Amino acid sequence: MSGGPILVFGAPFCGTSLLAQMLGSHPDLAAMPELRLGLADEVDELLEIFAISQAPIGDGLRRAVAEHLTGGQHARGIAAADAWLEAQRGRTTAALLTDLAAAVAPRRLVIPDSEAALRPHELLRWQRLAPTATLVHTLRHPQLHGRVWSRWLSSQLFVPADYRDHSVSPAPAVVEPQIPWLRCNRNLERWWALQPHVRLRMETLEAAPQATLAALVMAVGAAAVPAAVLETMLEAGASPFAGLGPSDAPRGLEMEVLDPVLEGLQLPPVPPTLDEAVSWRADGRGLDPTVSADARAYGYAPDTAASPDRATLKP
Numbered sequence: 583m584s585g586g587p588i589l590v591f592g593a594p595f596c597g598t599s600l601l602a603q604m605l606g607s608h609p610d611l612a613a614m615p616e617l618r619l620g621l622a623d624e625v626d627e628l629l630e631i632f633a634i635s636q637a638p639i640g641d642g643l644r645r646a647v648a649e650h651l652t653g654g655q656h657a658r659g660i661a662a663a664d665a666w667l668e669a670q671r672g673r674t675t676a677a678l679l680t681d682l683a684a685a686v687a688p689r690r691l692v693i694p695d696s697e698a699a700l701r702p703h704e705l706l707r708w709q710r711l712a713p714t715a716t717l718v719h720t721l722r723h724p725q726l727h728g729r730v731w732s733r734w735l736s737s738q739l740f741v742p743a744d745y746r747d748h749s750v751s752p753a754p755a756v757v758e759p760q761i762p763w764l765r766c767n768r769n770l771e772r773w774w775a776l777q778p779h780v781r782l783r784m785e786t787l788e789a790a791p792q793a794t795l796a797a798l799v800m801a802v803g804a805a806a807v808p809a810a811v812l813e814t815m816l817e818a819g820a821s822p823f824a825g826l827g828p829s830d831a832p833r834g835l836e837m838e839v840l841d842p843v844l845e846g847l848q849l850p851p852v853p854p855t856l857d858e859a860v861s862w863r864a865d866g867r868g869l870d871p872t873v874s875a876d877a878r879a880y881g882y883a884p885d886t887a888a889s890p891d892r893a894t895l896k897p
Contacts, residue, residue, distance in 0.1 A: 586714030587683065587691035588802050591705075591774075593766035594696045595731045596720040597784040599835035602694035603818035604795065605718075609811070610804050612686035613821040614693045615642030615834030619675045619711055620704035626671040642834030643667070645827045650685035655822065660830040676711050690804075696836035699766035705773040716778040716802050719770050723785060723882050724763050724873050725854040725861075731759040732862035756863055760873045767876060783881060791816050856882060 588611065590602040599616065606613020618639050622628035632640030644663045648655050652662035670678060683691050698704040708715070722730075735741050735757050745762055746755035770779075780801045787794045792812050800806060807815075818824040826832045856874045859866050869877070 585690065585803070586716065587679075587693055587712050588718060589708060589712065589715045590692060590694040590718045590720060591699050591770060592696065592720035593699060593722075593727065593731075593763050594836060595727055595734070596696070596722045596766075597787075598694040598696045598720050600818070601718065601720055601782070601784070601787070602692045603821040603824045603835075604815050605798070605802070605804075606692040606823075607815040607818055607820035608799060608804050608807060610689055611692050612689040613818075613823055614646050614682070614691055615823045615827075616695055616697075616836065617643045617646060617679075617682075617693055618695070618697075619643070619679055620695065620698045620701075620708045622675055623707065624671075625667065625673050625675055625678055628675055629667060629671065638831075638833045641827060641831040642823075644831045645823060645834050646682060648831070649822050650682060655828050655831075657828060657830055660828055663831075679711055694836065699770050700762060702769050702773050705769060709774070709777065713777075716780065717770070717774050718798070718802065719767075719774075719779060719781045721767065721781065721783045721880055723783075723854050724760060724869055724877050725856070725858070726785075727763055728759040729861050731762075732757055735759065750865070756865075759862065760860075760870055764870075764873050764876065767880075781880070 588602075588605060590598045590605070592598045603613045605611055616639075618632075619628070621631050628643075629640070632643075644660055644667070645655055647663035647666055648659035652666050653659040679691075695704075695708075698708060735745065741757055743755070745757060745759070747758040747761070748755045750756055780798065782794070782798060787798075792809060795812055795815060796806070799812075814820060823834060827834060856869055856877055859868050868874075
């Protein structure tokens with residue numbers, strides 16, 4: 583297994599940030615927030631993308647720089663991080679990643695990203711940025727994932743056209759979270775096929791936390807740790823990014839961690855099935871056959887969804 587960074591990627595709301603903070607609490611690893619370095623080759627271009635984005639997608643990188651390079655996550659540290667990043671405009675994002683890796687050495691970086699899997703060009707850029715990286719691909723059951731993400735999408739003013747099912751025309755297109763679920767997982771399988779790739783169902787981690795996390799630690803090439811350390815890791819207590827940042831840069835983790843999207847949400851019984859109607863559509867349809875087939879290939883058959891002993895880690 584490589585000594586490069588560990589990238590924790592998956593579809594939005596598949597636990598990438600949470601799992602990265604857990605892994606980063608290992609003594610040999612250092613968690614980051616979402617750095618979004620896959621968006622650009624040059625720091626100048628990256629800062630321009632941050633500036634025009636409607637969401638504060640640069641907060642994670644600003645917090646990481648403040649924590650490790652400019653004095654800490656507080657108002658002065660964030661201001662210093664902003665100045666430091668401005669001074670890097672002539673450099674590459676690969677050089678910036680090298681700086682962060684050196685700042686936490688000899689620990690290995692653990693970097694989550696809940697959106698890179700949506701776009702193959704970001705995955706390809708990450709392969710250039712971190713050619714020795716190990717990928718941890720997080721998964722959630724499409725019924726659970728769809729219920730959470732459809733709730734979040736319903737609160738957004740803008741939902742991309744390609745997140746909608748237009749087959750119901752002339753009726754208005756239906757918001758359909760199965761589409762990005764399928765796209766993200768297939769992008770990761772296709773565009774990360776030749777590099778180290780560990781696949782993890784988050785339901786398995788929730789059902790058997792210590793055993794699953796211990797297996798994951800071994801799968802990514804980190805040293806085995808005692809049960810007490812695993813407990814600390816499960817609480818993500820050693821990560822400086824396990825919650826909101828300072829008021830000048832509060833974000834940097836995926837939506838599932840920071841938004842109260844799960845409050846009051848009624849989740850389906852565990853284990854959910856692949857054959858029932860989905861809750862986010864009024865037309866009684868179930869999962870698309872392609873989504874069901876992929877979910878079964880990931881071990882989400884009715885008799886395996888809650889079985890933590892099944893093989894879900896693919897070193």
